[in-house]
Amino acid sequence: MNKNNLLIINSTVEFQFKTSDLCDFSYNSILPEFKVQKSKRSTISLKKEENSLIFLIESRDITAFRASINEIISFGRIFDGVLNIVNNTQ
Numbered sequence: 870m871n872k873n874n875l876l877i878i879n880s881t882v883e884f885q886f887k888t889s890d891l892c893d894f895s896y897n898s899i900l901p902e903f904k905v906q907k908s909k910r911s912t913i914s915l916k917k918e919e920n921s922l923i924f925l926i927e928s929r930d931i932t933a934f935r936a937s938i939n940e941i942i943s944f945g946r947i948f949d950g951v952l953n954i955v956n957n958t959q
Contacts, residue, residue: 878928
């Protein structure tokens, strides 16, 4: 823990997909976004398991944590929207 911070927040968010193909598609789509660190106050790491994307968040304050959660939620909405479009065109 950094001596200047009184609080460190660690959290995990998991998106579970019905198939590994959907998970792979989503992972490959989002990966470039998480290769660039956008904040010194919060980091988001991404890892993929068979049917899941796992976001690991480490934040130095509540505001930075909330921004990270909002970013993940935004990507979740994009995934959901794309999947709905794909399902409706099949």
